[in-house]
Amino acid sequence: TYSWDRETIQLMQTLIPKESLLFIADAKITFDSFRGSMVATVNSRSIITVNPGKKPQQHLQKHNIRWNETPEDSITDVYTVRQLKQKAQENPEAFFGITYSFISKLDLDSSVSKVIRTRCSRCKFLVPEDMSCTNQLCPGRDQVFSAATCFDLLVDLSDHTGTLQACHLRSPMAEKTLGCTVKEFTSLTDDKRTKMKWRLLLERCKIYVKVVPSAKIKTGVRGTILACSLADPGEVKQHMSALLQH
Amino acid sequence: KPTLHTENRTTLLCSFGFPLLSPSGCLSVPLFNQKKRNRIPLTSTPSENEFFSHSEYMASISSATSHSTPGEVFTSQYIIKEVYFHFSSGTGPSSYTVRQQDSSASVNSRQNKYQTPRSESAQSKPTPRTGFSQMGRQPSPYSQQSRPPLPPPPPVPPPRRPSAHAVQPQKNSWKFTNSFEPQRPSFEGKRNSNQPQTARPTETQVEFDMKNQGAFPVKPAIENSLRILTAVIDGMRHWSQFRDKVPYLFEIFATLDSAVTLGRYGAKNFLIRDGKDVVQCVFYENEQVLPRLIRGQVHRCVGNYDRSRDVLICVSVRPGLPSELRNAQEAVKACDAEMRLLVKLLSEV
Numbered sequence: 001t002y003s004w005d006r007e008t009i010q011l012m013q014t015l016i017p018k019e020s021l022l023f024i025a026d027a028k029i030t031f032d033s034f035r036g037s038m039v040a041t042v043n044s045r046s047i048i049t050v051n052p053g054k055k056p057q058q059h060l061q062k063h064n065i066r067w068n069e070t071p072e073d074s075i076t077d078v079y080t081v082r083q084l085k086q087k088a089q090e091n092p093e094a095f096f097g098i099t100y101s102f103i104s105k106l107d108l109d110s111s112v113s114k115v116i117r118t119r120c121s122r123c124k125f126l127v128p129e130d131m132s133c134t135n136q137l138c139p140g141r142d143q144v145f146s147a148a149t150c151f152d153l154l155v156d157l158s159d160h161t162g163t164l165q166a167c168h169l170r171s172p173m174a175e176k177t178l179g180c181t182v183k184e185f186t187s188l189t190d191d192k193r194t195k196m197k198w199r200l201l202l203e204r205c206k207i208y209v210k211v212v213p214s215a216k217i218k219t220g221v222r223g224t225i226l227a228c229s230l231a232d233p234g235e236v237k238q239h240m241s242a243l244l245q246h
Numbered sequence: 247k248p249t250l251h252t253e254n255r256t257t258l259l260c261s262f263g264f265p266l267l268s269p270s271g272c273l274s275v276p277l278f279n280q281k282k283r284n285r286i287p288l289t290s291t292p293s294e295n296e297f298f299s300h301s302e303y304m305a306s307i308s309s310a311t312s313h314s315t316p317g318e319v320f321t322s323q324y325i326i327k328e329v330y331f332h333f334s335s336g337t338g339p340s341s342y343t344v345r346q347q348d349s350s351a352s353v354n355s356r357q358n359k360y361q362t363p364r365s366e367s368a369q370s371k372p373t374p375r376t377g378f379s380q381m382g383r384q385p386s387p388y389s390q391q392s393r394p395p396l397p398p399p400p401p402v403p404p405p406r407r408p409s410a411h412a413v414q415p416q417k418n419s420w421k422f423t424n425s426f427e428p429q430r431p432s433f434e435g436k437r438n439s440n441q442p443q444t445a446r447p448t449e450t451q452v453e454f455d456m457k458n459q460g461a462f463p464v465k466p467a468i469e470n471s472l473r474i475l476t477a478v479i480d481g482m483r484h485w486s487q488f489r490d491k492v493p494y495l496f497e498i499f500a501t502l503d504s505a506v507t508l509g510r511y512g513a514k515n516f517l518i519r520d521g522k523d524v525v526q527c528v529f530y531e532n533e534q535v536l537p538r539l540i541r542g543q544v545h546r547c548v549g550n551y552d553r554s555r556d557v558l559i560c561v562s563v564r565p566g567l568p569s570e571l572r573n574a575q576e577a578v579k580a581c582d583a584e585m586r587l588l589v590k591l592l593s594e595v
Contacts, residue, residue, distance in 0.1 A: 081471075082469060102474045102497075104472055104474065104495075109533075156472075158471070158472050158473060158474045159473070159474060160473050160474065160475050160476070160494075160577075160580065160581040160584045160585075161469065161473065161584060162469040162471040162472070162473055163471035163472045163473070165471070194533050194534065195534075198533070198534055198562070201562070202474070202495075202497075202548045202561065202562045203562075204497075232569075233567065233569040233570045233572065233573040233574075234569060234573060236573055236576075236577065237572075237573035237576045237577070240573075240576040240577050240579065240580040241576055243580045243583075244576070244579055244580055244583060
């Protein structure tokens with residue numbers, strides 16, 4: 001979409017890549033000979049809605065466009081830790097799965113920098129606190145630096161088959177898992193953080209995970225937690241029964 | 247290069263490979279990665295171990311490594327085990343296949359939603375090891391009293407050229423040659439007839455200057471990362487004998503069978519019972535205060551079982567939920583199955 005309108009340009013600059021959803025009505029569609037393709041142009045008659053409500057969502061669903069789908073909706077395959085690692089070794093592609101594992105490392109009460117990081121609002125790059133964005137390609141580079149703090153933890157997942165180390169647990173999944181915002185977390189005392197830690201540490205959880213094979217990491221696998229909650233014992237039982245059948 | 251499934255030992259094994267040996271066969275790099283030295287002292291008592299087939303030569307290793315410091319004994323055991331792994335020639339790549347994949351990994355995705363990972367890794371083909379197949383059919387092992395009917399362990403044949411000079415570390419001399427047992431002809435018969443006897447896989451990792459080169463497929467296949475096992479007290483006692491090979495914590499659901507008493511250094515002591523078995527627990531209030539425990543109620547304890555003192559050192563203790571108790575049995579079974587497989591793998595190394 002192209003636009004020469006100052007207001008529109010300013011609007012675009014507030015948007016966050018890969019996060020903002022735009023509903024654009026009455027965009028002008030023309031063939032651009034320079035670019036050799038159809039382009040949509042926003043003009044004074046176009047209406048742009050950022051992060052629209054329900055109706056456009058339904059429209060997306062109707063056309064099978066995935067947007068902001070929760071992991072719980074679409075991930076159904078259950079793995080043990082070993083199976084996750086094996087699959088990562090056998091396929092170069094990322095995949096998604098559920099694991100009923102214990103959280104065996106969750107350093108919520110160690111130094112805060114291991115829990116919370118600062119990211120540039122525009123491009124999401126990690127930045128050292130109070131400094132400007134170091135990303136060369138950051139669209140907001142010439143503007144006032146704006147950062148957001150977010151959770152960024154490394155977590156280990158263990159079951160009877162092994163441990164998947166250093167899985168990422170980041171915002172916004174971390175907020176749901178821990179039950180608090182970054183701001184709330186930073187105002188907690190150490191004791192409260194320890195208590196929060198032990199609510200999950202060494203407890204069996206139901207974890208939705210994205211696994212990415214990676215040659216850069218020693219273990220060859222990088223896990224990212226998409227959702228995590230204490231496991232329902234009945235579900236765990238089903239999972240264990242299934243394992244025993246084979 | 248062969249893939250390794252062990253993590254802690256990866257550095258040890260890799261340093262045991264190509265860069266380590268100069269053409270003359272002498273070591274030029276220290277074997278021990280000091281930073282990763284495991285400090286668990288040698289505690290295994292092989293005679294109690296019904297499932298270990300290499301207990302005989304493990305005993306001889308202990309004497310060979312008497313020069314080492316306690317911290318190093320543990321790691322040197324691993325080094326020696328890997329060396330044995332290389333020296334036991336002839337059975338071909340398949341004998342070191344990741345057997346664990348055959349059962350616990352292959353979960354079907356039929357109507358239910360469980361994933362079917364490929365049960366064979368790309369590099370190996372699982373071959374039935376008839377000699378050890380009996381182990382897989384054992385009933386829950388810790389209820390057995392008699393020795394299971396396993397064939398005698400394949401004794402490790404020595405290399406034609408003594409390897410003592412080839413594997414001598416810079417500091418410690420292991421008296422390697424003492425540890426080898428003479429090659430017995432019966433070992434030949436144990437080989438899987440499908441395997442070529444002089445197979446030379448393309449990925450020979452260790453370049454020893456030895457003449458009787460069999461296959462050196464390096465696929466130890468024993469996951470060495472931490473595991474958490476749900477078990478009953480009896481099972482915990484049984485599986486703990488392998489604790490020095492593979493690290494794990496236990497999750498136990500059992501009834502509080504005593505008052506909580508205060509011990510030294512702020513330790514809280516109590517007994518838990520399931521069925522006829524009782525175990526002493528200790529919990530240190532380092533990070534958390536012990537919650538109020540109610541005698542006669544079931545609690546969940548997670549911790550490390552100290553075999554020498556017969557104590558479960560708990561790091562997490564709380565009342566058990568009724569739903570957890572109902573479903574723990576299944577988890578125990580799954581963990582037992584996994585442990586049986588693991589023990590089998592350990593005995594094959």
